[in-house]
Amino acid sequence: MRFFPRRSAASLSVLALLLSGSPLAARTGDAPATAKQIAPTGQAQVRPWLYENSDVPIDPAWRFGTLPNGLRYAVRRNGVPPGQVSMRLRVDAGSLMEQPDELGYAHFIEHLSMRGSRHVPDGESKRIWQRLGVTFGSDSNAATTPTGTTYALDLPQATPASLAESMKIIAGMMTDPNIVDSAVDAERAVVLAEKRESDGPQMRMSDASRLHFFAGQALADHAPIGTVATLTAATAAKVEAFHQRWYCPENTVIAIAGDIDPAQAEQLIKDHFGSWTVPGKGAPLPDFGTPNPKLPATRVVVEPGVPLGLTLAWLRPWTAHADTILYNQDKLTDMLALQIISRRLEQAARGGGSFLQAGVDQQDVSRSVDGTFMTIIPTGENWEKALADVRAVVEDAKAAPPSQAEIDREYAQMNTALSIQVENADTEPGAKQASDLVSAVDIRETTVSPDAAVDIFRAGKPAMTPEKILDSTRRLFSAGVFRALLVTGKIQPGLDAKLAAAVAAPVKAATNARLADKAVTMDDLPKLGPPGTVVSRTPVALQGMESITFSNGVKLTLFANDAETEKVRVNVRFGHGQQAFSPTKPVPSWAADYALAASGIGKLGQRELDDLTNGRRMGMDFNTDDDAFEMQVVTRPADYKDQLRLFATKLAVPGWDPAPLARVKTGAAVAYDAMSRSPDAVLGRDLNWLLHDKDVRFRTPSRAEIDGLTPQAFRATWEPILASGPIEVQIFGQVKAEEAIQAVAATFGALPARPDVPVPAANKAMRFPPMSKIRWSCDTRATRNRRPPSWPGRPPAASTCKKKGASSKS
Secondary structure (H helix, E strand, O other): OOOOOOOOOOOOHHHHHOOOOOOEEEOOOOOOOOOOOOOOOOOOOOOOHHOOOOOOOOOOOOEEEOOOOOOOOEEEEEEOOOEEEEEEEOOOOOHHHOOOHOOOOOHHHHHHHOOOEOOOOOHHHHHHHOOOOOOOOOEEEEEEOOOOOEEEEOOOOOOOHHHHHHHHHHHHHHHHOOOOOOHHHHHHHHHHHHHHHOOOOHHOOOOHHHHHHHOOOOOOOOOOOHHHHHHHHHOOOHHHHHHHHHHOOEEEEEEEOOOOOHHHHHHHHHHHHOOOOOOOOOOOOOOOOOOOOOOEEEEEEEEEOOEEEEEEEEEOOOOOOOOHHHHHHHHHHHHHHHHHHHHHHHHHOOOOOOOOEEEEEEEEEOOOEEEEEEEEOOOOHHHHHHHHHHHHHHHHHOOOOOOOHHHHHHHHHHHHHHHHHHHHHOOOOOOOHHHHHHHHHHHOOOOOOHHHHHHHHHHHHHHHHHHHHHHHHHHHHOOOEEEEEEEOOOOOOOOHHHHHHHHHHOOOOOOOOOOOOOOOOHOOOOOOOOOEEEEEEEEEEOOEEEEEEEOOOEEEEEEOOOOOOEEEEEEEOOOOOHHOOOOOOOHHHHHHHHHHOOOOOOOOOOOHHHHHHHOOOOOEEEEEEOOOEEEOOOOOOOOOOHHHHHHHHHHHHHHOOOOHHHHHHHHHHHHHHHHHOHHHHHHHHHHHHHHOOOOOHHHOOOOHHHHHHHHHHHHHHHHHHOOOOEEEEEEOOOOOOOHHHHHHHHOOOOOOOOOOOOHHHHOOOOOOOOOEOOOOOOOOOOOOOOOOOOOOOOOHHHHHHOOOOEEEEO
């Protein structure tokens, strides 16, 4: 079973993680604490193929079947969006099935299959689907992973004729793809170009991570893209041989979810795939290997332009498990144990410690490894201190069980995340359901209804004791194979030895990592004034939508409706947004998205607000629009009134904790250094500014501006903005109109009337530069020993890229 989406393991694109957890990001809501007993279903029942080795409740919305040739399928009705039918076809044919001289063939076949088949002229399938309203890349796509290839089609406004035509095309792509020398030669150029274009820092780090963490296993050197040598040597005969071994009915699963009668979908599968046969038997799955303890435990990778980062991995052999209720409850206990550690690490990072960010999760990677992966972003250059401090937090977690309050905190958050899936089940798109099912097949697990997932989780709560959490923690951080990878942008002598010594050094358990048990309630928020009064109320636009004005000038746009069950969208627009700033005078707007939300409310800091909103669907996303600043969130009927109070008190009594600003400054400095060391990064840093004719509101701040920003200067910029300008509250969703108006009156209506400052005309102007040629160059100190990238027909000098000014107008 898959309870929550997971990020990919061993990822070292650590900068993307920077401050990704907004201080109150997408908190999830309350649910009853009682758990009903989950009994294995239907002991005498013949269980569908997905549930053969499982006792979890069968999702009744799916209709399962197996054709005589071995192809398995699952179909269901789903009307989100209306008229659309989504299909996912997965084949157990990934890069791990390739022989050494076939690297890249699974992905190559994906490309060839999308061109068409022997029954559809080359390229004609794309034109047919385009006539049926399909957009390639969004509605039609394919992806190859180490363990399989998945073809996706979302057919809008599907009709019996368009469905039959589409199934005919897809069946031909699987059974008789156009694998001939002319097609192979044509697509080879495309695949090689894809490989060239992906050959950047992220790909090189991905390759290095895979080679290190999975050394001794097939996954280490079986990237789906393949190698130039194997792709160049590919012939139609060789590719066809791979296709014959792996593209067979028993290796194929089809999932269809959409606005269609399941019986009709089932018949389409039978009509178009029932006659599919292949000579002989398909090849047995190869042995993917197990982690090898004899290979090096540490590695240093130097990649210019990449921020300093560490990944630690505790690796265990992956084994197939019966996807039972007990197995899933144990997995959830493991997840809870790791969330406790991640929260402790986050609290340490917020306090301005040696690391900017650190987190841990468990991943089953490509049926090759069951691993615990930890990522660390040091605050500065002292990665050894960051590593030691993170290890100390883990050692403390292994030494003694967590408090019951810590367990309850994480349980509440997980419980509500699952509850939201129940609440939103009626608006879950068919495309997601089809994708989830084939993903479950890929990892050899099952899928259950949102209700069943919640019930399984709650039934496991009694076993989530402090002692059980301690056992999980010790097991997750104990392994026969431990590996560590350090990525740096600078060449430094002796780093390999330093890393080996750092991970081998004894570690003492931290004494200050555990979070104190605090009780924080809405009563701890600053008090607001008496409720405002309504001075006007008029219908607008759509039927049922209203515009309400309060005595202090606050406006409410209200659309009470039941279109989305248990969803309430709250958007607060205030002030003048980007227009509040001068196009020529820099201000610290770049730090606001994180630092403003994280700096607290009144005397409550980020930690207290976390506790206040934990287990509820509340948040505080802040962003700057062209003509207004915005705080927005998707909440629920039970939480939206408190969400309004949270937003209102943020404007009325903002906190100014300097720690979030210090954190975002550190992250911005790390990012700036990385953005100066490669052509693509420099372009990304400056392009938006140049496209707006060097308007400073669109400029990445300089390193001097980042380092020079003080808490006093930040507050001086933002305090008057939070206290002035018009306010419009927008509430759309499942609310009662009268209650919503009263809730706004008691929060935003209770604020004092706000002064407004007219926007200068210069601030409203949007400028664009004359067409010109601009030359950049990047900081080559870290890259001077690397051969610069080149493209056919382009002189080497064209790859330099530091901005030198406009020239050669054209």
